[in-house]
Amino acid sequence: MRRVVCNGQRLGLRDVTEADVAALHAIYGDPTVTQHMPFAPRSLREVAGLVDRAMEAACAEPRLLYVLAVVDAERRDLIGVARLHVEADHPHSAEIGFGLHPHQWGRGTGTDLVRLLLSFGFKQLGLHRIWGARSPSNLPAQLAMLTAGMVEEGRIRHHVHTPHGWRDSIVHSAIEDEWTER
Numbered sequence: 001m002r003r004v005v006c007n008g009q010r011l012g013l014r015d016v017t018e019a020d021v022a023a024l025h026a027i028y029g030d031p032t033v034t035q036h037m038p039f040a041p042r043s044l045r046e047v048a049g050l051v052d053r054a055m056e057a058a059c060a061e062p063r064l065l066y067v068l069a070v071v072d073a074e075r076r077d078l079i080g081v082a083r084l085h086v087e088a089d090h091p092h093s094a095e096i097g098f099g100l101h102p103h104q105w106g107r108g109t110g111t112d113l114v115r116l117l118l119s120f121g122f123k124q125l126g127l128h129r130i131w132g133a134r135s136p137s138n139l140p141a142q143l144a145m146l147t148a149g150m151v152e153e154g155r156i157r158h159h160v161h162t163p164h165g166w167r168d169s170i171v172h173s174a175i176e177d178e179w180t181e182r
């Protein structure tokens with residue numbers, strides 16, 4: 001297994017471990033974090049299962065799923081979670097997802113996180129295309145992805161089923177050569 005080590009100026013990315021379950025639950029268990037996600041707040045047990053599956057996926061060859069702890073670059077504590085899923089049939093392309101603990105919101109950290117994920121995907125994984133799907137009403141995610149250089153591609157109708165019914169998604173993407181030129 002190739003461990004992820006990716007460090008930016010303010011943030012770092014690393015593989016999740018069992019020791020992260022409580023800190024991840026503080027994020028995935030919070031209804032303000034999951035309000036735009038297609039699932040209800042996760043229980044501690046569900047988060048533990050998610051970490052188990054993430055660690056198993058980290059050992060797969062080829063590796064398609066990266067569930068990463070987002071850490072403060074100096075303090076090294078876990079402040080968020082990021083997910084990058086390489087498409088099995090189109091391995092030049094991957095979908096990203098991300099969330100930060102609400103204490104971190106509104107200070108540019110989300111935008112930095114998207115930038116770091118793009119850098120990780122393009123430079124370390126050699127991807128050509130990286131995309132993310134957000135809820136149409138998720139303004140912070142929209143602005144974070146736009147500012148980080150991910151253009152809006154369009155709308156997928158009834159893309160996901162949420163606890164409140166079907167939900168459309170707005171897709172953003174970045175392409176490697178455009179991103180390098182920025």
Ligand SMILES: CC(C)(COP(=O)(O)OP(=O)(O)OC[C@H]1O[C@@H](n2cnc3c(N)ncnc32)[C@H](O)[C@@H]1OP(=O)(O)O)[C@@H](O)C(=O)NCCC(=O)NCCS
Binds near residue numbers: 032101106138141
């Ligand atoms: C999406 C998320 C990571 C953004 O994190 P963040 O640290 O608040 O992002 P930033 O501080 O970089 O803000 C991004 C932009 O949104 C704006 N913004 C942040 N919170 C806002 C709010 N509540 N209302 C309106 N705008 C807001 C910021 O001003 C900034 O805009 P700017 O670039 O024009 O200055 C965070 O809101 C989060 O974890 N949400 C829950 C999980 C989630 O929805 N993930 C996205 C799935 S696609």
